[in-house]
Amino acid sequence: MKTRRMVSLAFFIALAIALHYVESFIPTLLPIPGFRLGLSNIVSLFVLYYYGGFSFIFVVVVRVLLVALISTGFGPSFFMSVGGSLSSILISLLLFYVVKSSIYSLSVSSALFHSIGQLIAYAIFFSTPYIFVYLTILGPLSMLTGYLMALLVKILIKRLPSFFRVEERKRRT
């Protein structure tokens, strides 16, 4: 059972990195720097609802490290993604375990806090607080994409193949 989970999580991390890469080929409608669809968050959200909080943190942290190692490097973009991931992890766990809200508001607010965390990291790194003006554009857009990702995850969970359900049932009993 433990090995099974480990292998599944490794697959999910690989999937998240692949989605992160594929996403760079998808042209966004608006040419806004820093705006992404966040397709790899589908995997994170799915892991949160399927395997629980610890696996969620594990997948997100390892994904950030590996993406930095593979493509973006440990520059300012790494600090920004670390800041964004940490704040979105915090707000997700808060909403998941304390507030117990549904996947929609969880996704929306964690997408928003991802942007806020990124901007905080940027503000610290370049020592300018005025970057937060950018949240005016980025905030509503990230909330929208967060909602879209929640819809996708719900569809995904609805159509899971049956061999995935076995593990979930065993986990619960």
Next chain:
Amino acid sequence: MKNRKDELASDLVGDTRLTYKPVKDTIVIVLSGLLVVIITLLCVFTRPRTDNSHVEIKYDNVLLWDKNDSTKNTAIEFPDTGSKVLAFLKTDGPLYLGEGKNFEFYGDEMDVTIYSDHSIQITKEESPRNVCTNMGRVYNSYTPLICLPNRFQTMIVNSSFPEYDN
């Protein structure tokens, strides 16, 4: 022995965390939206003011300083009232260019006007597309007036918050 329907009902598909909860979710989403509005308003009301600012003019990417100023001060202060025209001729101008150097630009003269309300404008220049003249008056410190054919760059610089390089 459970049938297939019960199995489905017992796993994640029927989980209440996947259905929209009208009260809780609306509250969370509205709070998130409010956060965006609050941060936006904070940014708008604490934005850098141009009260404590000066003008810097670059030619060929080199900052120019006042001819009469031995301290090589590159900060050009705004006038207290009305407006002030800095007129650059081909061989002469109000700012120092370097020994034996001449300004090279289209036409005969280039005028930079600075106003007492802390705004700048290029009032006279000649260039193929007149980009910087068409930009009109600029009031903020993040829009430089750049005239590439004439190799001039004019911008407002804020003295009240630290500059940074990136």
